[in-house]
Amino acid sequence: MPTFSVRAHKDTRSGFGAGLLALGEANNEVVALCADLTGSLKMDAFAQKFPDRFFQCGVAEANMMGVAAGLTIGGKIPFTGTFANFSTGRVYDQIRQSIAYTGKNVKICASHAGLTLGEDGATHQILEDIGLMRMLPGMTVVVPADHDQTRQATLAIAEIDGPVYLRFGRPKWPVFIPEDLPFTIGKAQTLVQGKDVSIFACGHLVWQALQAAEMLAQKGVHAEVINMHTIKPLDVEAVLGSVGRTGCAVSCEEHNRYGGLGDSIAQVLALHAPRPQEFVAVNDTFGESGTPDQLLIKYGLAPSDIVSAAERAIRRKG
Amino acid sequence: MLMSETAPVKAQDTPIDELARICGQVRRDIVRMTHGAQSGHPGGSLGCTEFMVALYFRILQHDPAQWDMDGRGQDLFFLSNGHISPVWYSVLARSGYFPIKELATFRKLDSRLQGHPTTHEGLPGVRMASGSLGQGLSVAIGAALAKRLNGDDRLVYSLHGDGELQEGQIWEAAMFAAARKVENLIATVDWNGRQIDGDVDDVMPLGDLKAKWASFGWDVLEMNGNDLADVLRTMGNAHGRTGKGRPVVVLMHTEMGQGVDFMMGTHKWHGVAPNDEQAARALAQLPETLGDY
Numbered sequence: 001m002p003t004f005s006v007r008a009h010k011d012t013r014s015g016f017g018a019g020l021l022a023l024g025e026a027n028n029e030v031v032a033l034c035a036d037l038t039g040s041l042k043m044d045a046f047a048q049k050f051p052d053r054f055f056q057c058g059v060a061e062a063n064m065m066g067v068a069a070g071l072t073i074g075g076k077i078p079f080t081g082t083f084a085n086f087s088t089g090r091v092y093d094q095i096r097q098s099i100a101y102t103g104k105n106v107k108i109c110a111s112h113a114g115l116t117l118g119e120d121g122a123t124h125q126i127l128e129d130i131g132l133m134r135m136l137p138g139m140t141v142v143v144p145a146d147h148d149q150t151r152q153a154t155l156a157i158a159e160i161d162g163p164v165y166l167r168f169g170r171p172k173w174p175v176f177i178p179e180d181l182p183f184t185i186g187k188a189q190t191l192v193q194g195k196d197v198s199i200f201a202c203g204h205l206v207w208q209a210l211q212a213a214e215m216l217a218q219k220g221v222h223a224e225v226i227n228m229h230t231i232k233p234l235d236v237e238a239v240l241g242s243v244g245r246t247g248c249a250v251s252c253e254e255h256n257r258y259g260g261l262g263d264s265i266a267q268v269l270a271l272h273a274p275r276p277q278e279f280v281a282v283n284d285t286f287g288e289s290g291t292p293d294q295l296l297i298k299y300g301l302a303p304s305d306i307v308s309a310a311e312r313a314i315r316r317k318g
Numbered sequence: 319m320l321m322s323e324t325a326p327v328k329a330q331d332t333p334i335d336e337l338a339r340i341c342g343q344v345r346r347d348i349v350r351m352t353h354g355a356q357s358g359h360p361g362g363s364l365g366c367t368e369f370m371v372a373l374y375f376r377i378l379q380h381d382p383a384q385w386d387m388d389g390r391g392q393d394l395f396f397l398s399n400g401h402i403s404p405v406w407y408s409v410l411a412r413s414g415y416f417p418i419k420e421l422a423t424f425r426k427l428d429s430r431l432q433g434h435p436t437t438h439e440g441l442p443g444v445r446m447a448s449g450s451l452g453q454g455l456s457v458a459i460g461a462a463l464a465k466r467l468n469g470d471d472r473l474v475y476s477l478h479g480d481g482e483l484q485e486g487q488i489w490e491a492a493m494f495a496a497a498r499k500v501e502n503l504i505a506t507v508d509w510n511g512r513q514i515d516g517d518v519d520d521v522m523p524l525g526d527l528k529a530k531w532a533s534f535g536w537d538v539l540e541m542n543g544n545d546l547a548d549v550l551r552t553m554g555n556a557h558g559r560t561g562k563g564r565p566v567v568v569l570m571h572t573e574m575g576q577g578v579d580f581m582m583g584t585h586k587w588h589g590v591a592p593n594d595e596q597a598a599r600a601l602a603q604l605p606e607t608l609g610d611y
Contacts, residue, residue, distance in 0.1 A: 093450050
C-alpha cells in the first residue's frame with residue numbers, strides 16, 4: 001500500500017483559523033462571530049485584521065446563532081466559532097429555526113469535537129453533534145481529516161449557499177493528506193485501494209484508519225481506506241462502488257455509534273446493497289478526562305480496534 | 319449618482335382616519351382567518367393591530383413591489399412572537415406583499431401562510447421563521463449589523479411578546495445590542511400582561527420591565543399600543559432616538575383581544591379560535607371597511 005508522509009503535526013482548528021483569515025482577505029462579505037473562545041478557535045488573526053467584521057458575542061451562544069442568521073439578510077456570510085458542544089447541542093433550536101429551516105447561509109464552525117478534546121472531560125466532549133446536525137434538512141456536514149484539509153474545507157464551505165456544519169478538533173495531529181489530492185465537498189477521497197474491506201473514516205480517525213490498513217497489509221489483508229470528509233451529502237457512489245468491490249465495510253468516527261458516519265453508511269448499504277458493516281465508534285457512552293491517546297484507546301478508537309473490526313467484517317462476508 | 323438610479327423607498331403617508339379604517343378590516347381578517355382554520359392566535363393579533371397597521375401603512379420605509387430577502391435600502395421588520403401571524407399576514411397582504419385572497423389559506427395544507435411565519439414557503443415580506451420564542455431579537459440585531467456594514471442607513475424593527483421576554487436569549491441579545499452600539503434598531507414589546515397560561519405576573523413576573531431594559535443599556539420608551547395617535551407620536555420619537563449609540567425599545571401597553579369585547583380582559587383567547595357563533599358575534603362588532611377576502 002502507498003505510504004503517507006507526515007508533513008507536520010498541527011491542530012485542525014489552526015487550519016480553520018488559517019482558512020478564515022484567507023477568506024477574510026478574499027471576500028468582504030465574510031464575517032465571523034465567536035463566543036469567548038477566540039484563542040481556542042484560532043480566530044484571533046481574523047479578529048485583529050478585520051475588527052469591523054468580527055463580532056465578539058461573549059458567553060452567549062444562542063444569541064450568536066441568531067445574530068449570524070440575521071447577518072445573512074444583507075448578504076453577509078457569517079462563520080460562527082465555538083466548541084462543538086456549544087455549537088450544536090446547546091443551540092439546537094436556534095440552529096433549527098433561525099438557520100436550517102430558513103436556509104440561512106451560516107457556517108457553524110466547531111472545534112474541540114469528540115474525545116480528543118481530552119482533559120476537560122465529558123461535559124465538553126460532544127459525541128452526538130454529527131447526528132444532531134445531519135438530521136437537519138438542508139444542512140451540509142463536513143468533518144475534515146487534517147490541518148490542511150480543514151483549511152481547504154473552510155474555503156470550500158464559503159462557496160456553498162446554505163447552512164454548513166464544519167467539525168474539527170483540538171490536538172496536534174498528523175498532516176498527511178497528499179497536497180495534490182483534489183478536495184470537493186460531497187466527494188469522498190480514496191486514499192488506499194484494496195479488495196478485502198472498505199474502511200470509511202472521517203476526521204482524526206482517517207489517520208487511525210491508515211495505520212490500521214498498514215497493520216492489515218502486514219497480515220495480507222488489503223483494505224481500502226476512504227476519507228468521508230463530507231457526512232452530508234454523503235458520497236453514495238463512493239460507498240457503493242467500494243463496498244461493491246470489497247464486500248464489507250468498517251466505519252470509523254470520533255462520535256457515538258448512533259447518528260454519525262456509521263449510520264449514514266449503513267443506511268446506504270441497507271437501501272442499495274446490504275453487506276456486513278462493523279462500527280468503530282464510541283459505544284453509546286460519555287467520555288471522561290484523559291489525554292487524547294489514552295481516550296482513543298480506552299474507548300475503542302485505536303488502529304488495533306479498526307483492525308479487529310475489519311477482520312470481523314471480512315469473516316461475516318461468509 | 320446616476321439619474322436612472324431607483325428613487326429611495328419612502329414610507330406611505332396614510333392619514334390616521336384611514337389607518338383606523340384599515341385596523342377595522344385587519345381585525346375582521348384576524349377573526350375570519352382563525353375561525354376559518356379553527357386554530358391560531360386571535361388575542362395577541364387583535365391587541366397588536368394598531369401598531370402593525372401604523373407600522374406597515376405609515377412608519378416603515380418599504381416597498382412591497384420591490385421585496386427581496388436582503389431588503390437593502392428599506393426598513394426591515396421581524397416578528398419574534400410568531401404566533402400572532404394572523405395580524406402580520408393581514409397587514410402584509412393589505413399593504414401589497416401578496417394577494418389578499420390568500421389569507422383564506424391560513425394554516426391549511428399547501429399554504430404559504432403557515433401557522434407560524436416562515437421563509438420556507440417563500441412568502442413575500444417574511445425574512446425569518448419565528449414561533450419558537452426568544453430568537454427574533456438576535457436576528458434583528460444581525461440584520462441591523464449587516465445594514466451597518468453595507469452603509470445602509472435604513473432601520474430594523476422587531477416585535478416581541480411580553481411572555482416571550484422570559485426566554486434567556488432575549489437578554490443575551492439585549493446585552494449584545496447595547497455593547498455593540500446597535501443604534502439602527504427599534505425593538506417593540508407587546509406588553510399586554512397576559513400569556514397562554516394566565517397573567518404574566520402569575521406565570522413568571524417580569525419585574526420592573528422598564529428598568530430592566532434601561533439597565534441593559536437601551537433607550538426605553540412607552541406608549542399605548544392601541545391608540546393610533548400615541549403609536550405614531552412615540553414611534554416618531556423612537557425614530558429620532560436612533561443613531562445615538564444605543565438601541566431603542568418601545569414598551570407598548572395593549573389589551574389582548576382588543577376590539578372584540580368578549581376576547582378582552584382575559585388570557586383565554588391567546589391561542590383559541592372562535593367557533594361559528596363566536597365569530598359571528600365578533601364580526602358584528604367589526605364593520606367591513608375594505609372588503610373581506
